[in-house]
């Protein structure tokens with residue numbers, strides 16, 4: 346079997362959405378399709394291979410607008426992928442996200458029986474994502490996507506979610522997002538933390554060496570698995586009014602409120618990290634891409650006086666903190682886009698609107714990357730000796746959890762954390778390389 350040497354990424358075979366950060370600002374549309382007829386499904390793959398963008402020429406400005414295509418396990422089955430090939434996919438992927446609810450702590454309001462139809466159902470087969478810097482360019486990208494499935498009897502569009510960067514270019518809780526990205530060896534796309542050496546390509550692209558030194562398990566045959574990766578889509582509803590009420594109820598002044606929000610996130614809303622400006626916000630730093638992710642924790646903040654160990658960003662990526670295990674084995678590429686109207690500034694009552702984040706994770710290891718981070722770091726506190734305390738932002742809290750904010754002379758302990766993020770549904774998908782899309786189109790079973 347021929348394997349590319351380290352660093353030798355075939356960018357023209359890897360889908361753009363795998364390696365390239367989304368534009369900022371952005372407009373995006375997620376489309377879910379069902380394959381009712383396998384021949385139509387294969388024709389869809391053939392057309393998709395002509396409209397999906399590759400990761401080649403990552404710095405070209407025209408490359409900011411693209412379509413990507415991925416399939417659920419049920420989608421691969423609907424295309425007639427042979428059984429021995431189906432059996433070779435990661436077992437978490439074979440089960441699908443809804444079946445993994447217990448491991449992901451998708452319980453109570455977030456449990457699959459409460460998900461939005463058709464999310465989590467077996468007729469979600471193909472996910473098309475169109476992304477562009479603005480609604481006009483999105484429309485022309487969408488037009489390309491439509492050409493792939495329209496007038497194909499046997500393909501039905503079953504769900505659509507539009508996403509737009511908010512006027513503030515922040516996510517709904519008010520924080521700058523899309524700051525921290527790992528560098529991937531051989532991608533030509535720089536990471537954002539100069540203190541983090543690039544990760545081996547095999548962490549994010551199948552068929553290449555990973556951080557363990559070997560090749561991650563790749564679906565068979567090579568023609569299907571190579572240069573593909575796994576994608577996790579999750580629609581996360583955000584309770585903005587509840588978040589604001591909690592901040593207000595637990596602080597003594599507007600400044601104190603901002604500090605509390607920053608302690609929960611690990612960054613001020615401007616994006617400025619507490620690690621670099623622990624006492625006051627620094628919007629210039631927050632906006633400065635060269636500096637706003639240039640920090641580690643161990644040397645001068647082992648205890649978490651600046652960035653609490655339980656804050657969202659320190660949990661999701663403890664960097665060089667002393668935590669059990671090897672942080673580099675649990676890194677994730679994220680592609681979040683906001684959906685729904687913003688809750689006007691200052692409003693503390695819920696207006697009933699659906700708003701939140703379409704969360705997307707990219708990685709070669711569903712189990713040790715996404716599922717590990719979600720279950721061991723976001724929804725447990727054991728790794729930082731915080732018992733069952735969960736992530737204050739995206740954890741599946743139920744009103745009993747808390748956050749310890751180390752302070753001198755005495756730490757502050759936030760209590761009664763409600764759930765600010767409710768899972769509305771999602772799916773585990775496989776994003777094939779471009780040649781693999783054509784392999785799927787040529788299936789003869």
Ligand code: HEM
Pocket residue numbers: 516517518520521522523524525526581582583610612657658659661662677679701702704715718719723738739766
């Ligand atoms: C609605 C839910 C969520 C919101 C509002 C949210 C918001 C944010 C924000 C504002 C940042 C800081 C900006 C940045 O570094 O790009 C961030 C970072 C991050 N988030 Fe989330 N997030 C959410 C859910 C999640 C979930 C469910 C996970 C993982 C399972 C996650 C993983 C991460 C990671 C890995 C980082 C980067 C940490 C670092 O490298 O410093 N997030 N998130």
